[in-house]
Amino acid sequence: MAEAYPWQEGLWQQLSRRERHAHAYLLHGPAGIGKRALAERLAAALLCSAPLAGDACGQCKACLLLRAGTHPDFFELQPEEADKPIRVDQVRELVDFVAQTAQLGGRKLVLLEPAEAMNLNAANALLKSLEEPAGDTVLLLVSHQPSRLLPTIKSRCQQQACPLPGAAAGLAWLAGRLPEQEGAVHQRLLELAAGSPLRALQLYQDGVLEQRLLVEEGVKKLLKQQAAPSELAEGWKNVPLPLLLDWFCEWLLLVLRFRMTGDEAGLGAAQMSKVMRYLAERAPLPAVLELQEWLLAQRQKVLGKANLNRVLLLEALLVRWASLPLAG
Structure with a gap:
């Protein structure tokens, strides 16, 4: 049953x-x-x-x-x-x-x-x-x-x-499935899964916590000019493309939210909050909106099963991302 x-x-x-x-x-x-x-x-x-x-x-x-x-x-x-x-x-x-x-x-x-x-x-x-x-x-x-x-x-x-569970119910269910993990891990998984407990469990089983850390560190190196787009695109070959695009869409929304509200509480998880603030303070709004439009279009193509060259798509994304703080 x-x-x-x-x-x-x-x-x-x-x-x-x-x-x-x-x-x-x-x-x-x-x-x-x-x-x-x-x-x-x-x-x-x-x-x-x-x-x-x-x-x-x-x-x-x-x-x-x-x-x-x-x-x-x-x-x-x-x-x-x-x-x-x-x-x-x-x-x-x-x-x-x-x-x-x-x-x-x-x-x-x-x-x-x-x-x-x-x-x-x-x-x-x-x-x-x-x-x-x-x-x-x-x-x-x-x-x-x-x-x-x-x-x-x-x-x-x-x-x-169909209802999304409240935060407490989602955490309780996930803690029951992953009792060996700390509460901070449960919380992080639910954040990455946008509150969906079964999705959070699947992300854990797929090793997405490690993948997310890899991508976050890569984005920081990119903005510091310590890593090239081609190098990162190759290093992320095991990270599912829809997941990568979702993460960059999420970060762009955080940048836009901070530009509109100035609310530091809206900068997202601590792991990337400084990066979000850096981009929000230096990237001009037209450049952010243009990248968001482009990114959403590429995401739609991926969801529609379009036959895209993954490496070239990621390189294009990262080149655009690295140019955001320079556009001003």
Whole structure:
């Protein structure tokens, strides 16, 4: 059975107590807050023949088949490979499944994640099934970036925002998963994960704390002219490109915030606060805004799986970054 996260309890009560369910839900929110587990829990409850207090019983034939991965009325769709799009032929298989009669005589369930991975043709192929699914079918779409979905996809679903836990709840959960680490590590991980506990745990397991330290030290050396952009781009080859772009976007926002407010509390974590203040005081606003626009455009290309030369992109970014305090 999917894990039940404490920060989801209110939403779960709201969903599980419904007498009638929508034919399609769009569960959306930041990555790493447990949306997939919520969708699996809801799918199990809707397929269960004898639910208990809204939850799947775990003992009936439907529950046993679902647990074994052999439930004939459950269809799961996701990219065939990590970071690859969901293709139109995959969605056509889903459409065929929706058109069939439920073999166990109850509901049919579809779980699609992440919904934004569908390419344009795949998304268009799904529209009719979303609007008028055959029989008693419920489609559960999970999205980490709903802004990338077609408006026609979103309009055919009941959209449900999933909650981000409060700081205390997130720290408590993460401390339970990483009891060997100090509270400062838990706090740092949650900061890097923008408050998403599951994402924070994944970052720890992927060694991102060490990667972040490497990048922070590299940026400081770059601004002191102690390291060249090409050298840093090569040294960061093991750091995921989306992560790098997110970090530089984050830092630019901190620079802009300090320029607008002068509030030192808004300079971010102590590890980079002096760098942020240095850039905010020396970089002219037009140069910061121009770099932000360029960086967001490159980030969008990366998220869209564009075929970019990683080293050249990073070198271009670092050349622009190093020139910020010189532009004034």
